[in-house]
Amino acid sequence: MGENLTAGSAAPARGNAAHRFPVSVKGVVLDPADRVLLLRNERDEWELPGGKLELGESPEACVAREILEEASWPVTIAAILDSWDYHIAPGADVLIVTYGCELTTDRPLRVSDEHAEAALFREPEVSGLRMPDGYKRSIAEWFSRRHRR
Template sequence: MPYTPTRFSVSVKGVVVRDGRVVLLMNERDEWELPGGRLEPGEQPETCVVREVQEETGLETAVVAILDSWVSHIGAGPGVLIVTYGCAVIGDTAPVLSHEHQRIGTFSEPEASGLAMPDGYKRSISAWYSHLRSGARA
């Protein structure tokens, strides 16, 4: 039997910490999630995450580091490959809610760890806060 690779959609998400608080969005499943979205054909992941964060929050960002990746399963199908990046905010614009989500919020690291959201997002948030605490470039 010939090998047939599994095809996944790719969703690129940004961990954005502004004034010490991570920016999160409430989706239609009443879960908090990181801003981001589907990778478009021919688009680089870093370009995608900067575009999606701006579309969903109004924040201009720059990618600093890749944080994590995993396959998420919501319903039937092969799942979605999630890739997360730590992003630095450019400027001092406040985040704003787009039409794509129900709510927008900013949370401290301990607050975020207690929210209803996939564990992969929590891992990524923790990794980005650790990176920021290490004094590495934000």
Template sequence: MSQPDYVPRTFPVSIKGVVVRDGKVLLLKNERNEWELPGGRIELDETPEECVAREITEETQWKVTTGPILDTWMYYIDVAEKHVFIVTYGCYANGDTEPVLSHEHKEIGLFPEHEVPTLNMPKGYKRSIATWYDRLREDTAELVG
């Protein structure tokens, strides 16, 4: 039986993608001067996989194929004083064009794995990036033998 005063909390959902090409991860710098994964809010008429592919294309002009889900967590944005539910997917880049910065971010970059721990970025994103690098290495090892 529910309590009469209970009001369920709601949170925005943000779907993010970890894209590694040529050993480097694609990151964007936001208005808080944090590096973040490309992605954004899901629309009512799309799946999470469609959302992350669309958002990556909108923010970087990269076409991707969405792979497996990597992680989920609740992220508190101090300056906005709000919680956001984050879902991350591993994604595969389709093509070899340079990423293009959209109006949504201040900077775009491709970073080698060893630089990620030093970047100003939420821990959850760092965890998702590490997970995707590990899975990509496992996939490569399986292919090699």
């Protein structure tokens, strides 16, 4: 049976029935030699450093925390770059939000146990890497903004 709505009334809340998926906040970090930091994950793909947003945590705090944990690099957050739905597999979707980050240290890169490898890539190398197009878009955008300065 249909629902009657009168002027000024709203449709019933369906928030609990909506599809839910995690939010992952990622950072594009360039080193002083103008290379982007990427990490190799368990799917043998390159990805940006970052991770899942925790309840009550701001996206900016999340990405700064994750980069410090995963690469031992402190950063400041400069600008939001992009957001997109990453369909990993059937029933596995993640909302990705990317930020451009400024490196605030000269300490060496150190990869955590979360990833198989960390590496630094020059801009022309990124297009040939095995990684989602959304990450490539975010990297290109941050290189573009940095070179306009």
